[in-house]
Amino acid sequence: MRRWEDISISERLARSASPAVDTVGDLDAFRELMRSSAATMYTNVERVALSALSDWYECTDTGAFRHRSGRFFTIEGVSVDVPSMPIPRWDQPIIRQPEIGILGLLVKEFDGVLHCLVQLKAEPGNCNGIQVSPTVQATRSNYTRVHGGTETPYLDYFRDRARHRVLVDVRQSEQGSWFLSKRNRNMVVEVSGDVEVHDGFGWLTLAQVHDLLGQDDVVNMDTRSVLACLPFGEPAPDERSRHSTGELLGWLTETRASVDISVRRKPIRELNGWHYDGNIVTHEDSRHFDVIGVVVQAHGREVGTWDQPMIAARGTGLTAFLRTTIDGVPHVLVHAKVEPGIFDVAEIAPTVQCAPETYIHLPRQTWPPFLAELLTADASRIRLDVTQSEEGGRFLRTRSRNLIVDVDEPVEHPDYRWVTVSQLAELLRHSHYVNIQTRSLLACLRSLRDSPTAVESIV
Amino acid sequence: MRRWEDISISERLARSASPAVDTVGDLDAFRELMRSSAATMYTNVERVALSALSDWYECTDTGAFRHRSGRFFTIEGVSVDVPSMPIPRWDQPIIRQPEIGILGLLVKEFDGVLHCLVQLKAEPGNCNGIQVSPTVQATRSNYTRVHGGTETPYLDYFRDRARHRVLVDVRQSEQGSWFLSKRNRNMVVEVSGDVEVHDGFGWLTLAQVHDLLGQDDVVNMDTRSVLACLPFGEPAPDERSRHSTGELLGWLTETRASVDISVRRKPIRELNGWHYDGNIVTHEDSRHFDVIGVVVQAHGREVGTWDQPMIAARGTGLTAFLRTTIDGVPHVLVHAKVEPGIFDVAEIAPTVQCAPETYIHLPRQTWPPFLAELLTADASRIRLDVTQSEEGGRFLRTRSRNLIVDVDEPVEHPDYRWVTVSQLAELLRHSHYVNIQTRSLLACLRSLRDSPTAVESIV
Numbered sequence: 001m002r003r004w005e006d007i008s009i010s011e012r013l014a015r016s017a018s019p020a021v022d023t024v025g026d027l028d029a030f031r032e033l034m035r036s037s038a039a040t041m042y043t044n045v046e047r048v049a050l051s052a053l054s055d056w057y058e059c060t061d062t063g064a065f066r067h068r069s070g071r072f073f074t075i076e077g078v079s080v081d082v083p084s085m086p087i088p089r090w091d092q093p094i095i096r097q098p099e100i101g102i103l104g105l106l107v108k109e110f111d112g113v114l115h116c117l118v119q120l121k122a123e124p125g126n127c128n129g130i131q132v133s134p135t136v137q138a139t140r141s142n143y144t145r146v147h148g149g150t151e152t153p154y155l156d157y158f159r160d161r162a163r164h165r166v167l168v169d170v171r172q173s174e175q176g177s178w179f180l181s182k183r184n185r186n187m188v189v190e191v192s193g194d195v196e197v198h199d200g201f202g203w204l205t206l207a208q209v210h211d212l213l214g215q216d217d218v219v220n221m222d223t224r225s226v227l228a229c230l231p232f233g234e235p236a237p238d239e240r241s242r243h244s245t246g247e248l249l250g251w252l253t254e255t256r257a258s259v260d261i262s263v264r265r266k267p268i269r270e271l272n273g274w275h276y277d278g279n280i281v282t283h284e285d286s287r288h289f290d291v292i293g294v295v296v297q298a299h300g301r302e303v304g305t306w307d308q309p310m311i312a313a314r315g316t317g318l319t320a321f322l323r324t325t326i327d328g329v330p331h332v333l334v335h336a337k338v339e340p341g342i343f344d345v346a347e348i349a350p351t352v353q354c355a356p357e358t359y360i361h362l363p364r365q366t367w368p369p370f371l372a373e374l375l376t377a378d379a380s381r382i383r384l385d386v387t388q389s390e391e392g393g394r395f396l397r398t399r400s401r402n403l404i405v406d407v408d409e410p411v412e413h414p415d416y417r418w419v420t421v422s423q424l425a426e427l428l429r430h431s432h433y434v435n436i437q438t439r440s441l442l443a444c445l446r447s448l449r450d451s452p453t454a455v456e457s458i459v
Numbered sequence: 460m461r462r463w464e465d466i467s468i469s470e471r472l473a474r475s476a477s478p479a480v481d482t483v484g485d486l487d488a489f490r491e492l493m494r495s496s497a498a499t500m501y502t503n504v505e506r507v508a509l510s511a512l513s514d515w516y517e518c519t520d521t522g523a524f525r526h527r528s529g530r531f532f533t534i535e536g537v538s539v540d541v542p543s544m545p546i547p548r549w550d551q552p553i554i555r556q557p558e559i560g561i562l563g564l565l566v567k568e569f570d571g572v573l574h575c576l577v578q579l580k581a582e583p584g585n586c587n588g589i590q591v592s593p594t595v596q597a598t599r600s601n602y603t604r605v606h607g608g609t610e611t612p613y614l615d616y617f618r619d620r621a622r623h624r625v626l627v628d629v630r631q632s633e634q635g636s637w638f639l640s641k642r643n644r645n646m647v648v649e650v651s652g653d654v655e656v657h658d659g660f661g662w663l664t665l666a667q668v669h670d671l672l673g674q675d676d677v678v679n680m681d682t683r684s685v686l687a688c689l690p691f692g693e694p695a696p697d698e699r700s701r702h703s704t705g706e707l708l709g710w711l712t713e714t715r716a717s718v719d720i721s722v723r724r725k726p727i728r729e730l731n732g733w734h735y736d737g738n739i740v741t742h743e744d745s746r747h748f749d750v751i752g753v754v755v756q757a758h759g760r761e762v763g764t765w766d767q768p769m770i771a772a773r774g775t776g777l778t779a780f781l782r783t784t785i786d787g788v789p790h791v792l793v794h795a796k797v798e799p800g801i802f803d804v805a806e807i808a809p810t811v812q813c814a815p816e817t818y819i820h821l822p823r824q825t826w827p828p829f830l831a832e833l834l835t836a837d838a839s840r841i842r843l844d845v846t847q848s849e850e851g852g853r854f855l856r857t858r859s860r861n862l863i864v865d866v867d868e869p870v871e872h873p874d875y876r877w878v879t880v881s882q883l884a885e886l887l888r889h890s891h892y893v894n895i896q897t898r899s900l901l902a903c904l905r906s907l908r909d910s911p912t913a914v915e916s917i918v
Contacts, residue, residue, distance in 0.1 A: 169713065171716055247625075249628070250625050253644065254620055343803075429708060
C-alpha cells in the first residue's frame with residue numbers, strides 16, 4: 001500500500017531528477033501550455049503615484065503605507081544600526097509582512113517516479129507574464145480570504161499534516177534587505193490518492209523542473225526556495241568536507257552572538273537618503289530600489305482588479321557561487337551575511353550577493369570580496385549563468401543573475417567558508433540558516449549535469 | 460600533539476562520565492572545599508522596597524524598573540495575546556535582558572580523562588550560598604565591566620574561538636515565562652596547555668559532576684544548561700526512535716507557524732491582575748511570582764555591595780519527564796510549549812513544567828496533562844527526584860523539583876511526542892529547540908546509572 005517506504009526519499013528524488021525516466025507529460029508540451037496560457041492568464045500593470053492608490057494609504061501615525069483592511073503587508077521606513085559593519089548606519093524602506101504563508105509543493109508517484117504538481121501563475125511583477133510556481137503559494141491573507149477571492153486550490157493538503165506524507169516542512173526567510181522578518185513555510189507533501197489537475201496546473205518530474213531552471217525567468221522564486229529544501233541524497237556531510245557541520249554552526253553562532261544590530265521604525269518621509277514626493281520613494285543617488293504604486297488588472301486569476309505598492313530594484317542583482325573541488329568533493333564558498341530583515345542577525349549567503357551597479361563605477365578595492373573574480377571569469381569557468389526573477393507579487397521586474405564559476409584552488413577569506421552541497425542540505429532541514437539567494441543558487445546548482453544529484457540520478 | 464583527535468568526542472565524554480576512571484581530585488575533598496569556602500565566599504541579602512533601591516528606578520516613560528546606567532537588565536510589564544491557547548490573554552512582569560552572555564565550560568584532559576573546570580560561586584538568590592557554576596558565567600555587562608569589577612577569569616578562552624578546540628557553541632534560551640528573549644551562548648572549549656587554577660575553581664570529571672547532580676541545589680542552572688549541550692554519544696537517532704527527527708522538526712514548524720503570539724510592553728503599574736505598592740510587585744491571587752528589591756553584600760566576589768530587583772517564585776516548580784522504553788530504546792515525553800519570552804514561539808518542554816501550587820486546589824480536569832500521574836507516581840517508578848535551583852543572580856530562592864518517572868506503556872497525547880535522548884542531543888546542536896527546563900532534566904537524566912551515557916561509559 002505505502003510503497004514509498006520501500007525506497008528512501010533521497011533515492012526517489014534522484015530518480016525523479018534523472019532525464020532517463022518516464023514522465024507523465026512532455027516538456028515541450030508543457031512549454032506550449034505556458035505559451036498558450038498567456039492568452040487567457042495575464043496581468044495589465046499600470047504605474048500610478050503611491051498617493052493615488054485607492055486601497056492603500058500613508059498612515060499618519062507610523063509614516064508607513066498600509067492597506068485599508070490593515071492586512072497583507074506594509075511598507076515601512078527603518079533606521080538600521082550595525083556598529084561593527086563597514087556601513088554602520090543607514091535608513092531604508094522595507095516590506096513588513098510578519099504573517100507566515102505557505103509555499104507548498106504537492107508530489108505524487110506515477111509509474112514509480114515522483115512528479116511535482118506545478119502551477120502556471122501570472123504575477124504583476126513578472127517580466128514575462130507567466131512563471132512556474134509551487135502548487136500552493138498562499139499568504140495567510142490569501143487563505144483566510146481577506147481579499148474575497150475564491151479558495152486556494154490544493155491548500156487542504158498542506159493544512160492537515162497528519163493526512164499525508166510530509167517530506168519538507170520548514171520556515172525559511174526571504175530577502176533580508178527588502179523584507180522585515182518575512183518567512184514562509186516551505187512544504188513538500190506526498191499524496192498517494194487521485195489528485196484532480198485543475199486548469200493551469202501540471203505534473204513535472206524534477207528532471208523536467210531542472211530543465212526549466214536552465215532558462216531565464218521561468219521557475220519562480222517560491223518554487224526555487226521549496227526545491228532547495230528537498231532532502232536530496234548528496235554524499236553525507238562531515239566525511240570529506242572542509243569544515244565539520246559543527247564548525248559551521250559555531251561560526252554562525254559567533255557571528256550571530258557578536259554582531260549587534262538594531263532596526264527601528266521611522267516614517268518613510270523622514271528616512272535619511274530617501275525622498276518621497278507623493279509619486280514614488282527613491283534613493284537620493286538613484287540606487288538600491290524604488291517603492292512605486294501600480295494598478296493591476298488580472299485575467300485568469302483569483303481577483304480581477306486591485307492596486308498596491310511594489311518594490312522595483314535598480315538594475316539586475318548578482319547571486320553567485322565560486323565552486324571548487326576539495327578532496328574530490330565539490331564545495332561552494334559562502335558567507336555569513338548580516339541583513340536588517342533577517343529573523344536571527346545573519347544567514348548563510350552565496351559568495352557574492354549584491355547589486356553590481358552599485359559598485360561598477362567605484363575603485364575595485366571598495367568592491368565586495370570576489371565580485372571582480374566573478375564578473376571577469378573566463379567563459380570556460382562558468383558552469384551556470386541564468387537570470388531568475390524575484391517574487392512577482394511584491395517586486396516589479398526585479399531579477400538576479402545566478403552565476404556559478406569554477407575555480408581550481410579553494411581561495412580563503414576569514415569571513416567565508418567552503419561548504420558542501422550536502423552540508424547546505426543538512427542545514428536546510430532547519431529554519432533560518434540558508435538565505436533565499438543561496439536557496440535559489442542551490443536549486444540551480446542541482447539542475448547542472450555535473451552536480452552530485454545528477455550523477456547519482458543516472459539509474 | 461593533538462592526541463584528542465585520536466578518539467571521538469563522544470567516546471571521550473563517555474569515559475569522563477565513567478566512575479571508574481582516574482580523577483585529578485577527590486569528590487569528598489571538593490565537597491569539603493565547598494563547605495570551607497562558605498566561610499569566605501557568601502552574600503548577605505536584605506530585602507528592601509523596590510522604591511528604596513538606589514541604583515534602580517521606575518522609568519516614567521515605560522513604567523519599567525531600570526538600572527541607572529541603563530544596562531544589566533530591566534523588569535518590564537508585558538501584555539500577552541495568544542488567541543489559540545486555553546488562556547488567550549494575560550499580563551505579567553518579565554525580565555528583559557537582550558544581551559547574549561557567555562556560559563563557558565573549560566575542559567582539559569588529564570591522564571586521558573576529560574575534566575571540567577568548575578567554579579564555586581555564591582549568588583544572592585541561592586538558597587544555600589555556594590553552588591557549582593561553569594568556568595565562566597558572564598553577561599555582556601560583566602565582560603565589558605560596566606560594574607567596574609575585576610576582569611572575569613578565563614574569559615579569554617571563550618573570546619577567541621580560533622585558539623582552542625570548541626566542542627560546543629550554541630545560543631540557548633532561558634525561562635520563557637520569566638525572561639523576554641533571554642539567550643546565553645553555551646560554550647565548551649577544550650585546552651591542551653597549562654591552565655592556572657584560581658581560588659574557588661576545581662577540575663571535575665563528568666562522573667563527579669553527575670554525582671553532584673544527584674544532590675539538591677549543588678549544580679547551578681547555567682552548568683546544567685551547558686552540560687545538556689555536550690555531544691554525548693547516545694545511540695544514533697531515527698533508527699529505533701518513535702518519530703524521525705524530520706517528523707519532530709515538522710511538528711515544531713507546525714506549532715511555530717500556526718500559533719499567533721503577541722507580546723506588547725505595558726507599564727508595570729497598569730498590568731491587569733498585578734499590584735505594585737512601592738514595595739513589591741505581586742499577583743492579585745498571590746500566584747506565579749513576586750518582584751522584590753534586595754540589597755546585596757558580597758564577600759569573595761567581584762563587587763562588594765549593590766542593590767537590584769529579583770524574581771521570587773511562589774512555591775517550588777515541577778519539571779518532569781515521563782520515560783518509557785520503545786523497541787528497546789528509552790524515550791521521554793515532550794511537549795511543544797508556547798511561552799511569551801521564547802525567541803521563536805515555542806520550544807521543546809518536558810512532559811510537565813508548571814507550578815503545582817497553582818493547580819493543587821483545583822479540580823483535576825483543569826490540571827495540565829500528566830501532572831496527576833507524576834505527582835501520584837509509585838515510589839518504585841521514580842528514577843530521579845532532585846530539587847535544583849534557578850539562576851541565583853535573578854531569582855531569589857526559586858527552585859524546581861526535577862522528576863523522572865518510568866511508565867510501562869508509551870501513553871499518547873496529540874500535543875506530545877516521545878523522543879530519544881539522542882534526538883534531544885541532535886536538536887541541541889542548534890539554538891532554540893530545547894528549553895532550559897528540558898536541558899536541566901536532560902543533564903540530570905544523563906547522571907543516572909541506567910542512562911545510555913552511563914551504560915556506554917563503563918570502559
